[in-house]
Amino acid sequence: MRQFFCRRKVKDRKSRSQPSSLIEPLESRTLLSADVVVDLHIGTASTLIAGVQPQDLIYDSTRDQLIVVMPGMVRRYDGVSGQLVRTLSIGGPLDNADITPDGSYLYLSRRSGQLVWKMDLSSNQVFGVVVSDPNLMVAADVAMGTAGVGAIVSFEPQPGNTNTIRQIGIPNGPVDDLVGANGPVTFNAFAVLARSADFSYIAMVSPDADYSYSGGVIGGVSGQGFGTITGLAVSRDGALHAIATGTTLLVEDASFGLVHQLAIAGAGVAFQSGGGCDVCGRSGDGQAEGV
Numbered sequence: 001m002r003q004f005f006c007r008r009k010v011k012d013r014k015s016r017s018q019p020s021s022l023i024e025p026l027e028s029r030t031l032l033s034a035d036v037v038v039d040l041h042i043g044t045a046s047t048l049i050a051g052v053q054p055q056d057l058i059y060d061s062t063r064d065q066l067i068v069v070m071p072g073m074v075r076r077y078d079g080v081s082g083q084l085v086r087t088l089s090i091g092g093p094l095d096n097a098d099i100t101p102d103g104s105y106l107y108l109s110r111r112s113g114q115l116v117w118k119m120d121l122s123s124n125q126v127f128g129v130v131v132s133d134p135n136l137m138v139a140a141d142v143a144m145g146t147a148g149v150g151a152i153v154s155f156e157p158q159p160g161n162t163n164t165i166r167q168i169g170i171p172n173g174p175v176d177d178l179v180g181a182n183g184p185v186t187f188n189a190f191a192v193l194a195r196s197a198d199f200s201y202i203a204m205v206s207p208d209a210d211y212s213y214s215g216g217v218i219g220g221v222s223g224q225g226f227g228t229i230t231g232l233a234v235s236r237d238g239a240l241h242a243i244a245t246g247t248t249l250l251v252e253d254a255s256f257g258l259v260h261q262l263a264i265a266g267a268g269v270a271f272q273s274g275g276g277c278d279v280c281g282r283s284g285d286g287q288a289e290g291v
Contacts, residue, residue, distance in 0.1 A: 071094060074088045092110060096142055098144040154204065187208075188209075196237060201214040204220070207229060210256055240254070244268065247263075247265050
């Protein structure tokens with residue numbers, strides 16, 4: 001059985017140098033932190049891929065490839081040998097990314113302008129999808145739901161505006177606001193996204209709110225006072241999610257009830273890839289704990 005791990009830095013547009021991170025299996029949703037090498041754990045062997053700071057990492061299980069998102073380009077590596085398969089130059093800023101459940105498309109946020117990029121992973125063609133008015137907000141994160149849900153996009157709002165979560169139909173639109181029982185889903189700030197490995201559960205967490213989208217239902221709680229979000233992870237089946245903040249690590253169930261709390265500041269978080277409910281956190285100073 002192959003296991004792939006990496007770390008994600010939760011980017012703060014105003015302070016990108018902060019060493020915060022998110023850890024998840026690549027099969028679920030994978031992104032990188034401050035490491036400049038990628039360690040592919042394949043059975044008992046490991047392959048190190050050296051390179052500059054990636055923006056994001058995605059595992060393409062349909063092709064057994066590692067997709068590395070870098071400034072202005074996307075690189076695809078063989079998941080077994082670690083050999084470079086293809087480099088695709090896109091140009092301009094690239095930020096977070098996610099792959100569709102069938103492996104057909106890769107969607108990439110840019111944190112600039114009005115577009116999210118859609119890459120056809122068979123033809124390697126890239127298309128721009130207009131998702132917002134850049135004077136109001138710019139796309140900063142993307143997470144993929146099941147086939148009927150499509151791509152969920154979170155935004156960095158411009159001063160005086162809100163982050164209105166949007167939904168892109170797969171493969172050809174439309175682009176609409178994500179609407180719950182009380183209208184469009186909005187946050188006062190950028191909300192970090194993470195999803196389960198089976199695409200059934202998407203967590204949306206901002207400095208003050210904790211929401212989810214699962215089974216066509218949007219739920220959540222506000223007034224949480226999390227402050228800076230340094231990491232977010234969802235268990236493989238969506239039963240649990242872990243929120244790392246500047247002061248603590250919280251593990252919650254799907255109803256937002258507190259399951260565990262660890263006094264780890266600025267942690268990266270990971271759920272056990274084998275499907276269990278174990279979660280561990282590692283702080284910036286290397287302290288590690290698990291539950």
